[in-house]
Amino acid sequence: MAPVKVFGSAAFTNVARVLVCLEEVGADYEVVDIDFLAKEHKKPEHLAGNPFGEIPAFQDGDLVLFESRAIAKYVLRKHRTDEVDMLRESNPEEAATVDVWAEVEAHQYSKAVAPIVYECIVYPTAYGIPTNQKVVDESVEKLKKVLEVYEGRLSKQEYLAGSFISVADLNHFPFTLRFMETAYASVFDSFPSVKAWWEKLMLRPSMKKVSADMQRKV
Amino acid sequence: MAPVKVFGSAAFTNVARVLVCLEEVGADYEVVDIDFLAKEHKKPEHLAGNPFGEIPAFQDGDLVLFESRAIAKYVLRKHRTDEVDMLRESNPEEAATVDVWAEVEAHQYSKAVAPIVYECIVYPTAYGIPTNQKVVDESVEKLKKVLEVYEGRLSKQEYLAGSFISVADLNHFPFTLRFMETAYASVFDSFPSVKAWWEKLMLRPSMKKVSADMQRKV
Incomplete structure (x- = not known):
């Protein structure tokens, strides 16, 4: 095929x-x-x-x-199997919790992180547009508030939707990887459970492989 | 219960x-x-x-x-039944198309419509903050581009994800209803298939009921 x-x-x-x-x-x-x-x-x-x-x-x-x-x-x-079930659609409560945290990634987390990545990396590197520091500073403050909520959650459970990894965790990968290349990566140091969650995700072969591809293609 | x-x-x-x-x-x-x-x-x-x-x-x-x-x-x-199946999760192609157009609502449509609703209705009415006309004008232009894509799609099929109504259509309800209360409602007149889609949605008892509740509670 x-x-x-x-x-x-x-x-x-x-x-x-x-x-x-x-x-x-x-x-x-x-x-x-x-x-x-x-x-x-x-x-x-x-x-x-x-x-x-x-x-x-x-x-x-x-x-x-x-x-x-x-x-x-x-x-x-x-490609869902009993071992790799990232949407949990056969369990309505788990599926709903996955959906909630997938929405949080899109509407809370990435809304804070993406502007930092665009202003610090994408605009200057790809378009020669200087960083708008006001946008960066406001986004960093937003991100800290979001990470406070994440810290509360991840200090009690292994992944965002529960004890299982899901699409909600995976979706955080690309913007977080790029964010970690900025001067603001140390923001994560104040949120030890979030940092541990991110470091554990980065041990996954999928993320190692795609991280390498992302670097090659910049 | x-x-x-x-x-x-x-x-x-x-x-x-x-x-x-x-x-x-x-x-x-x-x-x-x-x-x-x-x-x-x-x-x-x-x-x-x-x-x-x-x-x-x-x-x-x-x-x-x-x-x-x-x-x-x-x-x-x-509450899924054979008659009311708005996610189509038993059919991978249909489910994926529903997901695509649900994402479009969140990341394309509402990103254009929401600022118009906030600037023209929410900020002046609830907070006494005057309308930022620049934001409104830019958002109206964005909206027109989004509606062009919608027109192309809805001129060929009844609903956004296919011949069946789905959560992708339903999710458009609240911001579109409020948008239709603004001075920019006539933007829809240039997109006849989109306008017909919206008018058909508004015939649904669910939308009539919630529209009435939304008016009462402003």
């Missing part, structure tokens, strides 16, 4: 989010580079897969998907 | 998102008002349910949830 295709390189956080899931389940996949600076993501071929002209798009046979968090769930649902 | 509890009144868009789902499945529920201006959402009792101090929180027996889109899915999953 032809491997699934991911359109967009590992350097992009939203692509890396999908790749980690593919690695977790051991799926066969092919990465098709999209030249962002040449605006390939705005060309008709890419718009057919992602009508908003963003990265990534994803193809599995006739099925074409976009939005990294939706693709992540598709991959994890398709 | 005790009804489930929703903490936060129908006037709040994120509460209304949950209530529409409860109405769709005919669940028995109780709304527990949270006095936002008295900052009840920052008090320990509410923080126990929603650690980020936001609205809503939700309780079903021992299970306590937050994040409206996660609660919506829990409600729809719990």
Whole structure:
């Protein structure tokens, strides 16, 4: 069977989010580079897969998907086994708790972390746009408040949704990895349970593999 | 059995998102008002349910949830029948498409619509803060681009994820209802399939009921 295709390189956080899931389940996949600076993501071929002209798009046979968090769930649902069950959809309470913390990643955590990553790494490196320090400072304050809640939770349990790893944990990978490359990485030092959770995640072969790919493609 | 509890009144868009789902499945529920201006959402009792101090929180027996889109899915999953199946989790392709368009609602549509609703209604009415016209104008332009994609899709199929209604459609309800109260409602006139989709949604008893509740509680 032809491997699934991911359109967009590992350097992009939203692509890396999908790749980690593919690695977790051991799926066969092919990465098709999209030249962002040449605006390939705005060309008709890419718009057919992602009508908003963003990265990534994803193809599995006739099925074409976009939005990294939706693709992540598709991959994890398709390859679910009793051992690797990252959505927990057969247990309504667990599934709901996974959903809650997946929403928290998108609407609380990444809203604080992403602007720091964009201002400190993406804008200066890729576009030569200087860092807006006011945005960074406000985001760091927001992030500390979010991490306080995480610390409360992770000091009592191993992963965000419970004693099991889930898509809610995995989804944190790409922005956290990039954040750790900024001058603000030490913010995590004040939240020992969060730091331990992150360090444990980073021991996973999936995250090691995709981290290496992310570095190569910057 | 005790009804489930929703903490936060129908006037709040994120509460209304949950209530529409409860109405769709005919669940028995109780709304527990949270006095936002008295900052009840920052008090320990509410923080126990929603650690980020936001609205809503939700309780079903021992299970306590937050994040409206996660609660919506829990409600729809719990009450799924062959007739009312808004997540389509038994069909991986349909489930993935529902997830894609649920993500689009959160990350494309609401990112454009919410600032218009906040600037034109919430800030002036609830806080006496004048409208920031620059934010509104930029958001209206963003919204038009999003609606172009929606028009392309909804001119070919009845609902966002396919020929069936899903949580992806339902989630659009609260911000669109409020947007239609602003001076920019006529933006929808340029997108006839989107407008027809919205008008069809608004015929649903769930949306009629919650619309009325939203008006009463402003």
